[in-house]
Amino acid sequence: MSDFDHIFRKYHNLLYLYANKFVRNESISLDIVQDVFASIWEKGKLELHDEHLKAYLFNAVKNSCFNYLKHERVVQDHQQRNIERIMQLEQKYYKSGEQSLIEKENLDKIYKAINALSVINREVIELSRFEGLKNKEIAKKLKLPVRTVETRLFRALSELKEKLSKNNLRILLNICVLIKS
Template sequence: MKKQKEDQGIFTEYFKAFYLQYAGDLVFFARQFVDAHAAEDIVHDIFLKIWDKRSTIIVEENIRNYLLSMVQHACYDYLKHQQVEDTFMNKAVQQIKLDELKYYESPKDYLWDKDKIEAVYASIEKLPSKRREIFKKAYLEEKKHTDIAEELDISVRTVETHVYKALKFLRDSLITFLFLSFF
């Protein structure tokens, strides 16, 4: 048991020296193909693999070439994976654009939606000034009725009445617009 711990300690020391001797060169080599963070990750992963296989490791004279080959293959795998991810992302973006285009069956639909929005804003502008102010605060600024009442120094009930009457007016004026837009 003591011999095994000694062997483990010796290997750990050799491994540290081995890592310090080769890691910098390997990262430098990997940076020719991938960004700095990926290069460091690739080299660290390679040394982790070596550490995990320490019981079966055989040190060869051409270890530097072997390590460079491992880095080269790891960079290749990384770049292929990035290519797959990029392709997936491009396809996802294209699909979103296609779905958006399908949402508007024709440019006429988009313009019709724009006309509806403009009609809503035009109807809001036709409201009496106090009612318009309260309605905008409630629906466009998304303020609570109690906050509006406090800000304007009026009762909450007055705010609710103005909002109710504004909605009734908008409903009535927009029904006419929608009816006319179908013909």
């Protein structure tokens, strides 16, 4: 069914990023996404309107992740306590109805925003996110102090955040204008 392929291709990467955001483990994230796709395959949810389907997919992934973390938590050692606390806070944050950019935006927009960053900020984002280098490794490569890399990364993320949320605002404004006219 080409419909299914289409949906799979459209959402797979987003759902994977979304899952990985919570479980921080590539293979588990991929498994969760596979299972969620299996559920729409079996339940015949394919006929849902695209918006509903999207909402269903993200919700299902989120729930699976939280479920997974609930079971996983027991096994974690004390070393991880602080990180775990942050994760719990994060879950609470998203349970309260906050939406992730991954859910709101499409990847193209995010990449576009990255491309629009200043060169020095873009560099650290690309090295860390696309090439998977740690801050220390980036510092070595760019011959900069780690501190500088950290600052640049922070600035890059802040800038991206501004850009992406501004975009949303503009869309909202456009809708208001449309309604008025």
